[in-house]
Each structure stands twice: as C-alpha cells, then as structure tokens.
Amino acid sequence: LDYHCGIATLIFMKYLLSGIQLGKIFLWQKILQQRKSLPIATVEKRLLEEVRKNDTLIIVGETGSGKTTQLPQFLYNGGFCRDGGLIGITQPRRVAAVTVAKRVAEECGSQVGQRVGYAIRFEDVTSNMTKIKYMTDGLLLREALLDPYLSRYAVIIIDEAHERTVHTDVLLGLLKRVQKTRSQYANKQSNVDLMKANFNTLIKREENGPGVGNLQQCQRRNSNPLKLIIMSASLDARGFSEFFDNAKAVHVQGRQFPVDIYYTFQPQTDCVDAALLTIFQIHLEEGPGDILVFLTGQEEIESVERLVRNRIRQLPEGSQNLSTFPIFSSLPSEKQLKVFAPAPPGFRKVILATNIAETSVTIPGIKYVIDPGLVKVRSYSSESGIDSLITVETSKSQAHQRSGRAGREGPGKCFRLYQESLFDKLPDSTVPEIKRLDLSNVILQLKALGIDDIFGFDFMEKPDEKAVIRSLETLFLLGALTDEAKLSNPVGQQMARLPLDPMDSRAILLASQFNCLKEMLIAVAMLSVESIFYAPPDKLEQSRAAMRCFSSPEGDHLTLINVYCTADEFFEKSLASNSKEKAEKNLRNWCKENFINSRSLKHARDIHSQILDNVTRMGLRVTSCGDDMLQFRRCLAASFFLNAALKQPDGIYRVYRSGQMAQIHPSSVLFRSKPECIIFKELVQTTQSYVRNVTRIDPLWLSELAPQYFGVQE
Numbered sequence: 001l002d003y004h005c006g007i008a009t010l011i012f013m014k015y016l017l018s019g020i021q022l023g024k025i026f027l028w029q030k031i032l033q034q035r036k037s038l039p040i041a042t043v044e045k046r047l048l049e050e051v052r053k054n055d056t057l058i059i060v061g062e063t064g065s066g067k068t069t070q071l072p073q074f075l076y077n078g079g080f081c082r083d084g085g086l087i088g089i090t091q092p093r094r095v096a097a098v099t100v101a102k103r104v105a106e107e108c109g110s111q112v113g114q115r116v117g118y119a120i121r122f123e124d125v126t127s128n129m130t131k132i133k134y135m136t137d138g139l140l141l142r143e144a145l146l147d148p149y150l151s152r153y154a155v156i157i158i159d160e161a162h163e164r165t166v167h168t169d170v171l172l173g174l175l176k177r178v179q180k181t182r183s184q185y186a187n188k189q190s191n192v193d194l195m196k197a198n199f200n201t202l203i204k205r206e207e208n209g210p211g212v213g214n215l216q217q218c219q220r221r222n223s224n225p226l227k228l229i230i231m232s233a234s235l236d237a238r239g240f241s242e243f244f245d246n247a248k249a250v251h252v253q254g255r256q257f258p259v260d261i262y263y264t265f266q267p268q269t270d271c272v273d274a275a276l277l278t279i280f281q282i283h284l285e286e287g288p289g290d291i292l293v294f295l296t297g298q299e300e301i302e303s304v305e306r307l308v309r310n311r312i313r314q315l316p317e318g319s320q321n322l323s324t325f326p327i328f329s330s331l332p333s334e335k336q337l338k339v340f341a342p343a344p345p346g347f348r349k350v351i352l353a354t355n356i357a358e359t360s361v362t363i364p365g366i367k368y369v370i371d372p373g374l375v376k377v378r379s380y381s382s383e384s385g386i387d388s389l390i391t392v393e394t395s396k397s398q399a400h401q402r403s404g405r406a407g408r409e410g411p412g413k414c415f416r417l418y419q420e421s422l423f424d425k426l427p428d429s430t431v432p433e434i435k436r437l438d439l440s441n442v443i444l445q446l447k448a449l450g451i452d453d454i455f456g457f458d459f460m461e462k463p464d465e466k467a468v469i470r471s472l473e474t475l476f477l478l479g480a481l482t483d484e485a486k487l488s489n490p491v492g493q494q495m496a497r498l499p500l501d502p503m504d505s506r507a508i509l510l511a512s513q514f515n516c517l518k519e520m521l522i523a524v525a526m527l528s529v530e531s532i533f534y535a536p537p538d539k540l541e542q543s544r545a546a547m548r549c550f551s552s553p554e555g556d557h558l559t560l561i562n563v564y565c566t567a568d569e570f571f572e573k574s575l576a577s578n579s580k581e582k583a584e585k586n587l588r589n590w591c592k593e594n595f596i597n598s599r600s601l602k603h604a605r606d607i608h609s610q611i612l613d614n615v616t617r618m619g620l621r622v623t624s625c626g627d628d629m630l631q632f633r634r635c636l637a638a639s640f641f642l643n644a645a646l647k648q649p650d651g652i653y654r655v656y657r658s659g660q661m662a663q664i665h666p667s668s669v670l671f672r673s674k675p676e677c678i679i680f681k682e683l684v685q686t687t688q689s690y691v692r693n694v695t696r697i698d699p700l701w702l703s704e705l706a707p708q709y710f711g712v713q714e
C-alpha cells in the first residue's frame, strides 16, 4: 500500500508541479506581452545607445510609458553592471520604490531582494546579488555619507525628477560633483590630485566615524565614470539640461487617448461628499472601467472607504459590484500591491489614492478619474521656523497629470470637483520643496559630507537665504553646529549618522545622558508611524475607553510608550509558551481588542529595532529611567524646546519661537486638560492650527535645559 501510495503521490506531485510550471509560464508570457506593448519598448536600442554616448542623459516621457520599470532592465541586459557596479534608481516616495521593485523582480522572474531589490529608511531588501536597486532619494543621500563617491553604482537614475523633492534637488547638485570627480579619475587627468583628495576625504571620514574601507578599495572602485540619468514626466526638460551643462534630453513618446474633463457648476465645500456622489454617479450611469479618486491622506482615504462600503450595501442587488482599494504610503506593502490586480470578474474597482498615483505608480484599467484638486504638503515658514502639514490646491500640471491617468488604455473621463474658473487661477507648477521645506536635515547632511559653504553649493534652484539661515540657527541651537557653523564633534556628527529629524536625533543623544534612552527610542519609533489608535465610528465609546487605559496625564509621548510596553510585555509572555507566529497572531488579536492599529504597531516595532541597532553601533548605552518619567519629560524639553508653547488666557497656545497660535489636536490626551506649558512634535494646519503629539513640561525647565535659547541675555 505504501508503495502504491508513494507512486500515486509522485504522479500527483508531478502533475501539480507541471501545473505550477504551466501557470508560471502563462504569467510570464503575459508579463512579457505587457512589457513589449509599453511605448518605451520600441526605443530600447536607441536609449541604450544614448546612455553609452552620454554620461548624463535626461529622459522625458509620459507617465506609464515604462520608464521606471523598463529602463533599469534595459541597462542591466545592455551590460551596464558587467564591471560589478549597481544600477540605482531613486524615487521620491517609499511606496513607489517598494511596489516597483516587486514588480520588476517579478518581471525578471526572481524574488525581490535578489537581482532586483529596494531600500527605504528602516528597510533594506537587497543582497550581494542585487544589481538593480530601487530606493528613496533620501536614502541615496544617506548612502553618500558612507560612500562619498557612490562608488558602488555604475548608473544612477534620478526618477520623478519633476517632483523636485528637496532630496532630489540636493542629489542633483551632489551627483554633478561626484560624476565630475569620478570621470576625472577615470580619464586619469589629475590622478595624483584625485588620489590626494580621496585620501584626505578618507582620513576625515575615518576620524568622523563611519569608515569607507581603505584607499586602494576607493581607488579601484572609483575608476569608472558614473552614468547619470534624470527621468521626468513633465515635458519641460530644459531646466535639467541646463543644470547639467546642456546635457542631451530624449523624449519617449507616450500613448494618450482623449480625456473629457468635467467641472462642477458650484464650488464644493465638502470634497469627501462630492467625491462620494461622483463615485456612485459613475458607477450607476457610466460604462465599465475603474475609478481613481485622488484624496489627501490616510485618514481621508479610510473615511471615504468606509462611506463607500456603507453605501454599496444600500444599493439594489445587481449593482453592488463595486470594490474599494486604498493606496497610501503607510499601507503595508502586500496591500499596496493589491491595487494592481484586476478587479474580480464583473466588478468595478474604485482606487482611493494619495498623489502617489499622480505619476509615481501607474495602475492599469482606469477610465474615470475624480480629482478634488487638493493635495497635502509639508510646508515650512522661515519666519516662524515651524514645519507644518497643510492641504493646498494642486497646480495646473498636477491636474493635467491626474486627468491623464484616465486616458492610458482608451478614451476616459476626468471629474474635477471644482469650477472651471478656479482651474485658470491655479499655479502652473508646484513650487520645488527646497523653496518651502525646513532644510535643517539636509543642511546637516551636507555639512557631514564636508560641504560647509551651503550658499555656494550648486543647487539647481537656490533655497531662500532666510530659510538657510533659519535652519543653520536651528542646528546651532540643537548643538549640531559650532558657532562657526561647522559640524560639532561629537554631537553634530552623531546626529548626522542617525536617520532621523534633527530634533529626534538630539532627543536620542540627550536621552543617553538623561538615562531614558530606552523610553526615547520607543517614543521616536511610535511617533514615526501614523495613527496607533483607531476609532471605528460604530464603536467610538469602546475605543475611547480602551485608549483611556493607556493614557497618561503627562501627554501623548508617555501614552504611546505605555501602549508599546504593554504590547511588548504581552508579546514576550505569549512567546514564552508559543511559537513566534502564534505569538504574533496573539498580538494582533490583542491589538484588535484594544483598538490599536496592529500594522502601525508592527511598523513601530520594526523601526524601533532599526534605531536601536543604530544607537548600539554608535556605542550609546541604552538605560531606562524606570518609573521616573520626569527624567524623560525633562529630556523632551531639552531637545524639543524649539517646539515649546505656552497656554494663553483664552486656552490657545502660543509657540515660543514663532509667536504662532495653535490649539491642541483633539486626538491628544491633553486636549481637555490643557496644561500650562507643552512641547509638541508637529504642527498641522487645516482650517485651524493644531499641535499634535504633545507632552506637558514645566516652563522653568526651559531656561535651565536650553539656556542657549531661553537663557537671560546679559
């Protein structure tokens, strides 16, 4: 019997395997067909030739033409990695880096992390087999700190350059220098000078901390010129070309079908409601085709998703064939990939996306676009020194990109939820981030790269002088710069090594002196993720009660630490008598019972272990203040003093540094108790100004712990 069974199993296995193989081959062929039909496929040879001829090339092409997914594969197949170098592709957004890497790995028939990998802050999915590496622009900038000549890379592609993120802009300036140095070296024009230069940098680097290997290694690796490719979806390549000494620009022709644009007759006050109405209008009145809705962020997406689901249930049977797919940056990556899959047969997909779907990722099947005309951006006021999140109107070019998404596979329709007269008033394009963000983080990194003269740095567009000065002041006040604006040793150098905002880095460093590093690591990790608590509208009371169990009268930082520690304790206990998988499952259930977003918590736990790793390598001692949370709050005051605010008689807070007035956000545990003096993590501006993630401090601590700012002037 055994014998027969064995044979039967063998035969069965063989069929099963061949079934799997067949399935694989089928999928493979489908992917191959898709790839061949992309506009960029017809110009592969020409593009390769251009890259061979030009060290710097600008490629402009319509969104969806295949730039991001195909070009790196062309280069790989064209032999650009033959000398052992990598192809690096930067993306302004994490979601794009991750989803595209997974797609390209699939196209190559391998697992992500092998030939094709990705790296984003706190997550590195590459190996020594990786040849095509997708990453965020911020991450490549960080890599430059460890490897100033980016010697591992044979080709660097700056993708989505039209987005003009601050990291992209700084990279452009940096890469221009790196490329010049590397090609000088390759041409052996000034070998000796370069060796000296390399040597000096190396010495400096070894002194400064992270070493980059030995001189020979650096010489050997730097002997190849760097190929640089700038890719952009906006048709105007002139700016990039001029910046790179009139570099060659090529256009990849896209395929665009006509899109009918509709405007509303009246201005819309509630864009969620207007979007909802439009979704169902399309669903009930228009022909087949998926719908893409542009929303401002996770919260709005989740609330629209709930509303759509509720309303679907009220539809007559037969028209309930509508399903929603969210995509935003903090969504776990398996879920992000779901939006690319075709809708179940007979169903219409509604994709609820942030502006990630504008140009970074192209989702097939879209015929209808709903565009409320809004986008959430970070904004910085150099007057006040405060960084805030605000919702603003899109630019004309963003509106064009959004409507273009409807016409990729056939004629489409775009519903702009505003009046036509408003469109004419929109700005032509978005202001580059470097003109509107807090620059302290990048200035710290430039300083760490040995670039001291910020005003003299070759920016494609110079940042405002005031903003630079303000950021230098911030860094000085945090102790990262000396009074000659040089990177301080060790504080500034250590801060530059941490992949965090300057204030967070400062808090971590100070925490090791205040004996509360354990707590600070948790606070920083928990504050790096969005929405730890969740409150479903139908269980509002229960969720509030659950939150009260964790809440601390001292503020949100301590509350989040309570959540983390309770969860951790629960997990460890459960791990003692269960497998890891089972313990993780138990933790997810625990989260559910306590109205905690288990994905956010998991993300925070991952981030925590990454930063812990960082600080341990830096030699910091991780000690805990136990129950003495006063130490912890004092440490917060010592590092976040630039975000301190004092309550005014009317109960509104006045931010010390800027004089800006703001309220405590309703999600804060201090919303009702309103202590006299607080520090906050961020300022959000909607119709009102709110401070979020707030902790109570004693105002007297400020002059004691931050005399450089609050000290009495003689």
Ligand code: ADP
Pocket (backbone or CB within 6 Å): 038, 061, 062, 063, 064, 065, 066, 067, 068, 069, 070, 099, 100, 102, 103, 337, 340, 359, 360, 361, 362, 363, 364
């Ligand atoms: P571009 O960079 O020029 O905007 P992309 O290379 O991003 O274009 O996209 C090319 C094609 O690949 C698009 O048709 C898109 O739908 C498809 N694609 C990209 N990512 C995925 C994915 N994860 N799953 C399925 N298709 C994808």
Ligand code: MG
Pocket (backbone or CB within 6 Å): 064, 067, 068, 069, 159, 160, 359, 360
């Ligand atoms: Mg792209």
